[in-house]
Amino acid sequence: MKHTARKIAGFLVTAVLALSLAACGGSSGADSDxxxxxxxxxxxxxxxxxxxxxxxxxxxxxxxxxxxxxxxxxxxxxxxxxxxxxxxxxxxxxxxxxxxxxxxxxxxxxxxxxxxxxxNDFHWITPDQGAELKDATLGFSSAGSATELLVKALQEAKPGDNIKAQAVGGTGDNWAAAKAGRITAGWAMHPLVTQYTEEEGAKTLVAARDILGDHxxxxxxxxxxxxxxxxxxxxxxxxxxxxxxxxxxxxxxxxxxxxxxxxxxxxxxxxxxxxxxxxxxxxxxxxxxxxxxxxxxxxxxxxxxxxxxxxxxxxxxxxxxxxxxxxxxx
Structure with a gap:
């Protein structure tokens, strides 16, 4: 019985010490969190x-x-x-x-x-070398994104150009949609502007900075x-x-x-x-x-x-x- 009591006492001391260390930040897991x-x-x-x-x-x-x-x-x-x-x-x-x-x-x-x-590093790029901004459909990523804001701002800045907007997704999806003719140009930033220009002959239809300035x-x-x-x-x-x-x-x-x-x-x-x-x-x-x-x-x-x-x-x-x-x- 005495041996059992000592074991129980030892267990209680260990538990109390563990709780004390945790309360004082002694647990590495607590520090990590x-x-x-x-x-x-x-x-x-x-x-x-x-x-x-x-x-x-x-x-x-x-x-x-x-x-x-x-x-x-x-x-x-x-x-x-x-x-x-x-x-x-x-x-x-x-x-x-x-x-x-x-x-x-x-x-x-x-x-x-x-x-x-x-x-403002947003560009709209197209595989169509003859494409123009007038009557163009510009892709953007999603509602509430910077690209949606910029397409709306371009529409406001160029009211006579009849610019249309289409939600598409990320840059890769936009480029695929442009190549498929679903949109005129898709949004891109560097390094993808450089990559698509060098490797696939993309043309920058509009650099948003040129019209809208920095943000x-x-x-x-x-x-x-x-x-x-x-x-x-x-x-x-x-x-x-x-x-x-x-x-x-x-x-x-x-x-x-x-x-x-x-x-x-x-x-x-x-x-x-x-x-x-x-x-x-x-x-x-x-x-x-x-x-x-x-x-x-x-x-x-x-x-x-x-x-x-x-x-x-x-x-x-x-x-x-x-x-x-x-x-x-x-």
Missing amino acids: DNRLRIAATGTDSLPFTAILQVGIDKGWFKEAGVDASMVSGGGGGNTLRVVSSGDADLAITGSSSVVLAARKPAANLSVIGSWFQV PADLVAVNNDYANDHADELKAFFQAAEKSFAYVRENPDEAAKDLAPLLKMDADLIARAIKDTPDYQRAYSLTIDPKALKNLSDLMQAAGQIEEPIDWSKVLDQQYLPQSAQADLG
Whole structure:
């Protein structure tokens, strides 16, 4: 009986110690969960400016900054945001207009905390060398996406051209639809603009930047419940993201080699495409561009998505960004 009592006592002591360690953060699993950040992003397998985050994760830059980050590929626009609103992911990087509209709805439980890829790199490409913008049907990805916004803005900017719009999906689907004659031109960004131009003779029917100016391709939205408990992790995310962007700016050829297996493309082509990207030094930066944000607001208003201009000083919470990336939005 004494032996049994000692065993029971020993078990109780062990259990109490285990509970104490867990309460004090002694469990490695608890630590892992506490600094975990699940990122839902559009184009992780096709766009360098989101795929570069996976490069940063693989190189350990996020863990060095203090966050255990992982990537989830989103379907674009509202589809990417839904997994964050539901709590299945913590942070989303996706179409700017969808982020703005979702953040206005309390049920979405989202806040806008960053601006992503600061230039307008959207092109509409076609296999038809004789195609013209007049009477063209332009493909876009999905409702609430940046590409839908831009097609609407092009329709507004060129009312006499009778531009039509068709939801198609990703760049590959758009290019296939253009080659099949279902649409006149499909949307693409670099490196696919470079690839389709070099390898398949694509013609740029319209570069949206030439008509509509710059705006951020995406905005960064966070689940409010996550933000309330993980301010340090969000700051760490932006710190590591800026390091990843700096890698592209300063060493595009080396960055292209790391991006190649993720994008399943030739590294030399990716390097050329990065350098072909309009003002890529500014594009691959977290620095808030007030003019680009104002232009986004103007485009959304012109497209009928919002009635009043966006007050970015209230909509965009910059507290998690590096000080050097913040801007006066007053």
